[in-house]
Amino acid sequence: MSERTIERVRIMRSWEWARPVRPVRREVLSATPELEEGQPLLLFVPGFGHGAWAYAEHWLGHAAERGFPAYAVSPRGHGGSGPAPEANLRAYAHDVVQVAAGLPRQAVLVGHGAGALVVAHALARYPARAAVLVAPVLGGWATFGAALRRNPLGTLPAVFGGRLRLSRRQLFSRELPDADARRHAARLGRAARRAQWQLLTGADPEPAVGRPPVLVLGSPDDRVVPSSALTRAARRYGSAPLLFPGMGHDLMLDARWREPIDAILDWLVKHPARDDRG
Amino acid sequence: MPTPTEHGRPDPETTTLARSRDGRPVSDRGDTVCVIGAGASGLTAVKNLAEHGFGVDCYERETGIGGAWNWRHDRSPVYASTHLISSRPFTQFPDFPMPDDWPDYPHHSQLLSYFERYADHFDLRRHIWFGTEVVRVEPVEDDRWDVTTRSTGGYGPERTSRYAAVVIANGHNWSPKLPRYEGLEQFRGEVMHASSYKDPAQLRGKRVLVVGAGNTGCDIAVEAAQQASHxxxxxxxGYWYAPKYVFGRPADQVNDTLLALRVPLRVRQWLYHRTLRLTVGDLTRFGLPKPDHRVYETHPIANSQLVYHVGHGAITPVPDVGRFHAHSVELADGRQIDPEMVVFATGYLPRFEFLDAKILGDDEGVGRPRLWLNAFVPDHPTLAVAGLVQPDSGVFTLSHWQAVLFARLLRLRTTRPERAAAFANRVRAGAGERYSGQVKDSTRHWFEVGHADYLRALERALRDLEGK
Incomplete structure (x- = not known):
């Protein structure tokens, strides 16, 4: 077992105790294997604008076929969950932890895009079995700069509380049939204003509890997350990113969706649940 | 899910390496840690020790988890209507929240289902030996411990296993504390301790005297007001009876808003007094005695209904009991009342009958250990007591962090022994420290802690232990 860097544990959370997040109706989609094989259980968290539907398209079913019980949650204000125009990142992380704690076993949290940031926050409040960050948008000014450069018209309105708009060409590779791309893009919603701002101004996630192993993966051709950001995110968790060239930002919807999910499941099979379990 | 019978049972035949002092075989469990009790504090100890990579054997005298919160257990103090006193955010384990659509103050049966889910979610049952009680815990060389167990009720042979460390989580709300009164033996009415109070039907139509104004005493008085004839x-x-809600929010959440703003104690007390004055009003007008202390100086009572029923005349507040006669009770002010039934809600005392009292620094054997952070034992670095706290909020958050701190301490004993040694010095120096403001001297407040003071002290201890 290797000692990681000393992390400052936070015990006092007076504000969170004094102001608990309000409950909301949460959409959870799932696909479970016909035969329970004791494989790790996965909880997928979509990025801003996406809902659980993004995973229901391919990944949930595929994971279940390979024997992994798979669930996807729509954070409040997304997909089929209740509306929450005033939500912040804390509320999204709360939704993830609530669903995770309601599952029968310790879950592996898989977050995509800004959902990876939500997962990073959730990891400080729930001892996940492992975590997977897919094309993670962990916030910060560098991400903002990249977004502004690549998609100024979609990014600028968000600064003033408008919707953060991603173009089809950012989300999907050209391999994906246009009809599919159009269909997915039409389903995109938006995250709450405050949550969008928190991508820039929010506090860094606190250290994860229970020291879960973390996998980072993405595409070098992602037009939302530059590969430097992928490397940075992976380094934060002491590893290197797993790369899938030629894919767009939405790895779970793109034409070659099968490769990343297979890589995640293989990693879960090979990787021990915790480096020092005994 | 694997069950305890399938693997790993400490088995003297295969692993006996040593003998106990009196020559019995001891099965050596290596680095495994023993946890005594599978109630809330025991469960979180098992979970956090396992999470830190330790093997864990947990012994539970009952056949289920939940300890005091499992109403099926004969030592459980809960009664049919028991609800939480602290609201959800203060009561749940910090890394396993209760469902957010549960009420602010869940019922005891919900709490039990929460513990069941906690145990299932983290697969804790595979570490627990049910129906097994601990008979003796004895220190042996190298800071290790011989733990002798047998089937609950004394059946079957005793077996001894040697552990690297022990967490005592046997609870402190099961051994009733009964005050002595002159003439109590002659009293012809029914006498019971609140521990055997289960259902308001027990009070129906009777003239009932409830002794004690803890949260239990007040709950029973409120039920008696509705069921008993008097x-x-x-x-x-006199006490401060805090409502469960102020300004439409759970009172403890309002209180913690002030704590989050770092409002000093004196100001908080003043605000609290003002708020109670404006909402509950002047208690002496109801015939209740004026409190002889400021709020936060006794364990908080959260009961919105007591004063209401006093106002209905259904509860008559009376002073302390002076003595008992055959058919009446004489009060401290000389008044005579004639109850048919007396319920003593006079609390509980901790008991560690399996352990030499001196080990916990309780030289007089009265049940008050001398510990640091209410958990760590001077000169016994591999022994900890979990959940021996009476906070002004939920216990489980505190137990969780005690377990985390202990697990990290045990890990550092091998990786950074000098840090563990520094911690041991800290334990010795700090034993008996209190983590609350001034409190009234009473057995009731032996383990009283302010949750913010206590958790801050624990946070400091954790950072000192692991700091750069």
């Missing part, structure tokens, strides 16, 4: 409520002193 209810007297005897208290030693």
């Amino acid at each position: 209810c007297w409520h005897s208290t030693r002193r």
Whole structure:
């Protein structure tokens, strides 16, 4: 077992105790294997604008076929969950932890895009079995700069509380049939204003509890997350990113969706649940 | 899910390496840690020790988890209507929240289902030996411990296993504390301790005297007000009866807003007094004695209904009991009342009958260990007591962090022994430290802690232990 860097544990959370997040109706989609094989259980968290539907398209079913019980949650204000125009990142992380704690076993949290940031926050409040960050948008000014450069018209309105708009060409590779791309893009919603701002101004996630192993993966051709950001995110968790060239930002919807999910499941099979379990 | 019978049972035949002092075989469990009790504190100890990579054997005398919160257990103090006193955010384990659509103050049966889910979610049952009680815990060389167990009720042979460390989580709300009164033996009415109070039907149509103004005493008085033909409520002193809700929010959440703003104690007390004055009003007008202390100086009572029923005349507040006669009770002020039934809600005392009292620094054997952070034992670095706290909020958050701190301490004993040694010095120097403001001297406040003071002290201890 290797000692990681000393992390400052936070015990006092007076504000969170004094102001608990309000409950909301949460959409959870799932696909479970016909035969329970004791494989790790996965909880997928979509990025801003996406809902659980993004995973229901391919990944949930595929994971279940390979024997992994798979669930996807729509954070409040997304997909089929209740509306929450005033939500912040804390509320999204709360939704993830609530669903995770309601599952029968310790879950592996898989977050995509800004959902990876939500997962990073959730990891400080729930001892996940492992975590997977897919094309993670962990916030910060560098991400903002990249977004502004690549998609100024979609990014600028968000600064003033408008919707953060991603173009089809950012989300999907050209391999994906246009009809599919159009269909997915039409389903995109938006995250709450405050949550969008928190991508820039929010506090860094606190250290994860229970020291879960973390996998980072993405595409070098992602037009939302530059590969430097992928490397940075992976380094934060002491590893290197797993790369899938030629894919767009939405790895779970793109034409070659099968490769990343297979890589995640293989990693879960090979990787021990915790480096020092005994 | 694997069950305890399938693997790993400490088995003297295969692993015996040593003998106990009196020559019995001891099965050596290596680095495994022993946890005594599978109640809330025991469960979180098992979970956090396992999470830190330790093997864990947990012994539970009952056949289920939940300890005090499992109403099926004969030592459980809960009664049919028991609800939480602290609201959800203060009561749940910090890394396993209760469902957010549960009420602010869940019922005890919900709490039990929460613990069941906690145990299932983290697969804790595979570490627990049910129906097994701990008979003796004895220190042996190298800071290790011989733990002798047998089937609950004394059946079957005793077996001894040697552990690297022990967490005592046997609870402190099961051994009733009964005050002595002159003439109590002659009293012809029914006498019971609140521990055997289960259902308001027990009170129906009777003239009931409830002694004690803890949260249990107040709950029972309120139920007696609705069920009994008359209810007297005897208290030693005047108390502050805090409503469960102020300004439409759970009172503890309002209180913690002030804590989050770092409002000093004196100001908080003043605000609290003002708020109670404006909402509950002047208690002496109801015939209740004036509190002889400021709020936060006794364990908080959260009961919105007591004063209401006093106002209905259904509860008659009376002073302390002076003595008992065959058919009446004489009060401290000389008044005579004639209850048919007396319920003593006079609390509980901790008991560690399997352990030499001196080990916990309780030289007089009264049940008050001398510990640091209410958990760590001077000169016994591999022994900890979990959940021996009476906070002004939920216990489980505190137990969780005690377990985390202990697990990290045990890990550092091998990786950074000098840090563990520094911690041991800290334990020795700090034993007996208190983590609350001034409190009234009473057995009731032996383990009283302010949750913010206590958790801050624990946070400091954790950072000192692991700091750069």
